[in-house]
Amino acid sequence: MGDAGRHGRLLIAGLALLASASCGDGGPTPANSPSPPNPASDVIAVAAGDIANCGSSGAELTAQLLDAIFPAGTPAAAGDVLPLGDNAYNDGTLRQYQQCYAPTWGRHLDRSRPVPGNHDYHTPGAAGYFDYFGSLAGPRGLGYYSYTLGAWHLIALNSNCDELDGGCARGSAMERWLRDDLARNPAQCTLAYWHHPRFSTGAVHGSDPRMQDIWATLAEFDADVVLAGHEHLYERTGPRSSDGGQDTAHGLRQFVVGTGGRSLYAFRSAPPEPDVEARENQDFGVLRMTLRAQSYAWQFIATSRAVLDEGEASCH
Numbered sequence: 001m002g003d004a005g006r007h008g009r010l011l012i013a014g015l016a017l018l019a020s021a022s023c024g025d026g027g028p029t030p031a032n033s034p035s036p037p038n039p040a041s042d043v044i045a046v047a048a049g050d051i052a053n054c055g056s057s058g059a060e061l062t063a064q065l066l067d068a069i070f071p072a073g074t075p076a077a078a079g080d081v082l083p084l085g086d087n088a089y090n091d092g093t094l095r096q097y098q099q100c101y102a103p104t105w106g107r108h109l110d111r112s113r114p115v116p117g118n119h120d121y122h123t124p125g126a127a128g129y130f131d132y133f134g135s136l137a138g139p140r141g142l143g144y145y146s147y148t149l150g151a152w153h154l155i156a157l158n159s160n161c162d163e164l165d166g167g168c169a170r171g172s173a174m175e176r177w178l179r180d181d182l183a184r185n186p187a188q189c190t191l192a193y194w195h196h197p198r199f200s201t202g203a204v205h206g207s208d209p210r211m212q213d214i215w216a217t218l219a220e221f222d223a224d225v226v227l228a229g230h231e232h233l234y235e236r237t238g239p240r241s242s243d244g245g246q247d248t249a250h251g252l253r254q255f256v257v258g259t260g261g262r263s264l265y266a267f268r269s270a271p272p273e274p275d276v277e278a279r280e281n282q283d284f285g286v287l288r289m290t291l292r293a294q295s296y297a298w299q300f301i302a303t304s305r306a307v308l309d310e311g312e313a314s315c316h
Contacts, residue, residue, distance in 0.1 A: 043077070043150035044069060045289045049084025049117060049195060049229020051260030052100040058261025058284045061303040063104040065286050068305075070108060080149055081108045084229035085117025085159075085195030088128070089262055092120035097132035105260070112136055115156045116143045117195040117229065121163055144174055146181050151293045153187035155218075159194040159228075161210045170213040178214060182221040188294055189315035192218055193227035197256045199244060201276060202231030203268040207244075216242035219250045222316040225289075225296065229258040232265040233281035234300050236309060237273075246275050250316065255298070257287045278309040 046069055052059035066081060083105060088096040097106075105112070114137055120129040130140045138145025143158030158164060158174065166172030182190070196208040198215050208230070215226070219241060239251030258265070264281050272279060283302035290297040297312035 041150060041293055043152070043291050044079030045082055045149060045154070045191070045291060046070070046079065046286050047082035047084055047193065047227050047255075047289070048257045048260035048286045050086045050232050050258040050262045051083060052087060052096075052104055053089040053262050054096070054100040056261065058263075058303075059100070059104040060261070062259070062261045062284050062286055063107060065301055065303065065305075066105065066108050069286075069288060070111065076111060079111065080154075081105070081112045082156075082193055082227065083112055083114040083260070084193060084227060084257060085115050086119040086229060086258075086262065087114060087117065087260075088132075089119060091122035092117070092126060092128045093123050094128040094131045097128055101132070109133075109136070113147065113154070113156060115194050116158060116160060118160060121160050126160075126163070142174075144177065146185065148185075148187075150291050151187070151189060152291045153185045153190045155181065155190065155192040155223075157192055157194040157211075157214060159196040159208070159211050168210050168214050170217070172213075175213055175217055178217055179221075182217070182223070186221075189291065189296065190218070190221070190223040191225040191227070191289075191291070191296075192223055192252075195228060196230045197228035197235075197254065198226065198242070199237055199240060199254055200228075200231045200235060200256050201267050201269050201272050201279065202233055202235070202256070202258075203266040205231050206268060212242045215252065219247070219252060222250060223252055224315045226252045226254045227287065228254065228256050229260070231256055232258040232263050233267065233279065234259050234285065234287075234309070235279040236277045236298075236300075238275040238277055240275065253313065255287055257285075257300070259284045259286070280308050283308065 088101040116126045120126040146155045161168035199207045235256040241247040285302040288299045295314045300309040
């Protein structure tokens with residue numbers, strides 16, 4: 001799947017392809033009107049999944065983007081790194097985390113807030129994942145937790161549903177926890193992230209229904225953004241309901257960012273579905289999100305430092 005001849009790039013009207021990534025804000029403004037930037041209160045979240053494989057250079061290249069966004073001495077409160085699962089190949093063992101992930105993305109371990117992927121569970125109980133990240137991964141064995149970043153409420157969830165009590169369906173332990181967490185944290189802006197994308201036009205995995213009830217709960221509480229990995233490509237969709245319908249009032253915008261360095265996959269459909277706003281699978285890269293008091297901006301930055309997708313939107 002890494003053959004460049006099988007890859008395609010779609011840059012939809014309103015995207016900008018720049019010569020280098022300044023890591024600044026800007027880009028097209030959707031129909032809604034986000035609040036203006038306030039550098040004093042803005043925070044940064046940088047995300048990608050499907051990251052480190054010993055013997056391949058991809059994770060080092062994306063780690064250099066993290067170095068540029070969070071140079072040495074950057075205050076902890078400035079932002080977080082969100083590893084979106086399958087962080088250390090092939091089996092998520094502690095040894096693979098230490099030898100493959102630690103020298104690259106591990107340079108930013110202290111500000112990392114991870115979620116587990118399916119490869120992490122190749123090691124029973126994702127023991128290597130929990131051993132490596134420790135308390136940064138939330139309660140051991142669960143793989144879900146929440147925290148505050150700037151004005152935003154962030155929720156890390158576990159989409160490896162077969163490993164959870166009751167799975168991920170409505171009424172499961174994680175869904176009940178999520179509902180309670182959202183009720184206790186009525187933030188203006190909420191971002192959730194996990195490994196398996198609810199929607200994807202990727203050819204290898206595609207859309208995954210296992211998080212449909214979780215998505216519905218998030219939409220019920222007017223959450224704003226979902227991040228995922230698993231499909232080794234970048235894809236952005238407009239706000240959707242849990243069943244895939246367009247929903248600008250309560251739907252969540254999804255970013256699939258499986259471009260952390262492991263490999264790249266092909267797309268299933270060309271042209272894509274109508275509300276796929278951007279997609280890219282020729283470059284590893286990271287999603288840089290600027291989280292503001294009532295809005296957010298995004299940039300997908302390739303390892304070439306080109307910004308292949310950018311924009312901004314208001315929270316619900």
